[in-house]
Amino acid sequence: MKNVLALAGSLRARSTNLAIIEAIAETFAGRMKVTVYDGLARLPHFNPDLEQAAEPPAEVAALRRAIRAADGVLVCTPEYVFSIPAALKNALEWTVGTSDFAGRPTALITASALGEKTHESLFLVLKTIEARISEDTALLISGARAKMPEGRFTDAATAAAVNSVIEAFLRAMDES
Ligand SMILES: Cc1cc2nc3c(=O)[nH]c(=O)nc-3n(C[C@H](O)[C@H](O)[C@H](O)COP(=O)(O)O)c2cc1C
Numbered sequence: 001m002k003n004v005l006a007l008a009g010s011l012r013a014r015s016t017n018l019a020i021i022e023a024i025a026e027t028f029a030g031r032m033k034v035t036v037y038d039g040l041a042r043l044p045h046f047n048p049d050l051e052q053a054a055e056p057p058a059e060v061a062a063l064r065r066a067i068r069a070a071d072g073v074l075v076c077t078p079e080y081v082f083s084i085p086a087a088l089k090n091a092l093e094w095t096v097g098t099s100d101f102a103g104r105p106t107a108l109i110t111a112s113a114l115g116e117k118t119h120e121s122l123f124l125v126l127k128t129i130e131a132r133i134s135e136d137t138a139l140l141i142s143g144a145r146a147k148m149p150e151g152r153f154t155d156a157a158t159a160a161a162v163n164s165v166i167e168a169f170l171r172a173m174d175e176s
Pocket residue numbers: 010011012014015016017018077078079080081082083111112113114115116144145
């Protein structure tokens with residue numbers, strides 16, 4: 001059983017991205033245990049002066065511990081104004097100096113109205129922080145809300161693409 005930490009880039013209670021994480025957790029319940037990171041809204045803004053401090057802010061330490069304890073990280077996010085949601089980018093910035101993502105299997109699903117720019121940019125960010133991510137573990141779902149009207153995929157092609165990304169993610173976790 002793999003331990004997966006999920007980061008949802010949307011703080012919305014009825015978020016499509018959170019629903020995707022929950023659908024994945026249910027579908028793959030026998031093979032991975034998904035814990036949704038719930039501290040995104042409480043993290044302080046990234047400050048390099050505090051980055052390497054012996055005692056970083058408690059929320060930052062908790063985020064780093066959660067990433068390091070996970071076999072893999074699943075990131076699901078929308079795009080806001082053609083960019084990575086600030087709360088998610090902020091969380092990633094806190095992990096740069098301590099290399100928490102280095103070598104860690106990571107899957108990226110960008111589920112948004114459009115999402116192309118964010119998907120590309122976040123893939124680059126994750127590569128830069130040395131997350132173990134490939135085209136096989138990354139998926140852009142444009143028009144996401146229409147494909148998941150009730151928190152379930154109504155679009156068979158999207159459901160199949162999500163399954164294939166998660167199978168590749170599971171393989172990467174097996175290999176690491
Ligand atoms: C402030 C704001 C800006 C947005 N900008 C974009 C955008 O640039 N590109 C895009 O694809 N969707 C954009 N959207 C629409 C989101 O993709 C859509 O609201 C999505 O469902 C949010 O994800 P969630 O359902 O997980 O909360 C924007 C939404 C908001 C609220």
